[in-house]
Amino acid sequence: MSTSQTFVPNDTATLAGLATPVGNLRFKLFKTTGACDNGANGNRIPDSGDIAMSANTTYGTPNTDLLTVLNATNPT
Numbered sequence: 001m002s003t004s005q006t007f008v009p010n011d012t013a014t015l016a017g018l019a020t021p022v023g024n025l026r027f028k029l030f031k032t033t034g035a036c037d038n039g040a041n042g043n044r045i046p047d048s049g050d051i052a053m054s055a056n057t058t059y060g061t062p063n064t065d066l067l068t069v070l071n072a073t074n075p076t
Helices: 069-075
Strands: 010-013 024-025 028-029 044-047 051-053 056-062
Touching: 044 069
Parallel strands: none
Antiparallel strands: 010 056, 024 051, 028 044
16 A cells, blocks of 8 residues: 655745735745745746735735646756
């Protein structure tokens, strides 16, 4: 028997206490520890793109792909 676990990686950020938050948030997930150092974008799997913020609330990533799919389509 063998098993394989997978999940849909997502993240959230909560803004609080800001008078009028404006701008964008961006989430980036990297495959390996330290992969985000020195601009190693080849190790980045999902990139949320800009997420517009306009209020003190929780913002999240829009990813719907399984981690196994992200790793397969973005090999290191």
